[in-house]
Amino acid sequence: MKKAQIRMFETIAVLFIFILLIGFGLVFYSRMHSQGMFDRREERYEKHAIEVAQAAVSLPELKCSSYNTVVSDCIDYLKAEAFIEAVSQNPGLKNEYYFDLFGYSRIEFREIFPGGSVFVIYDFVPEDIVSRSTFNTPMSLYYPSRRTYSLGMFTVEVYEI
């Protein structure tokens, strides 16, 4: 092999390694960049889900009160019943007012003790769901006529489309 040919191979090898390094760098950078974007999107979505959960938990339309004082972590049975009826009779309420507040989500209360009833308070499930975030928190259901508190689970499921 001639000396010039060896030189040429040498140059090609150096160029190849150089291009390989640049390639690795680009792949690495793009992966980091896309991961960062995914994390930011995830964080934004989680913030939204937390906001929806907090809004649902402290909805004045459902909250128990005693002598004008709000009782925390409690749903009034009569208020919940009236709310569900009002929303079912006025689709505009759900599609406009409450959609602005809760967006695509499902809010339900499941009684654990003593009964086993389930109330779906809000339900707006999209057709295509990318991901969902669920918040569960124990909550009391107050029956004003009996003046008793039952134990239940309040579930807020927020959907990302």
Place this chain on the structure above:
Amino acid sequence: MKQKKSQMEIMGVAIIVVLLILGLLLFLRFSSVERPATLKEPFQRAELASSTLNTLLRTTTGCGRSSVAELYQDCVGPQKIFCENSDGEKISSCEYANGFVRIALMETIGELKRHYDFRVSHGSDGVVVYQIGDCGNFVDKDSSRYIIAGTEQHIAFTLDICG
């Protein structure tokens, strides 16, 4: 001239080696970084501790119309309340409250696959009335504490959500 050329070649190799090491270091630096805990997790844990304790203590039990808090007030005080268990046997307010709390926690926090520690104590010495849970050596935990007045001494309820 020849010596200068070989020096330059060595420089080139050195640069490539430096670049390789730099790339490796960067890769190790970013790949070993643990992803930060999500926003949702601490929020949910803190929320769960306080709401569970609030809800549990006010729940009307199957023992008359007494709440869990009232049963414990009787338990550390006059012990005048007697309840019926599922077999129809008469049991003390303490026994009934402990059984109720155990099942209620199992069906709420337990269903969410969470670890917890629940403790009821009374008096300034903190005499433990009831304790249940499996927190063990968990470092991450959120606590909620609720104190109510008993007939003679106060009663403290503590709930830790761990993990």
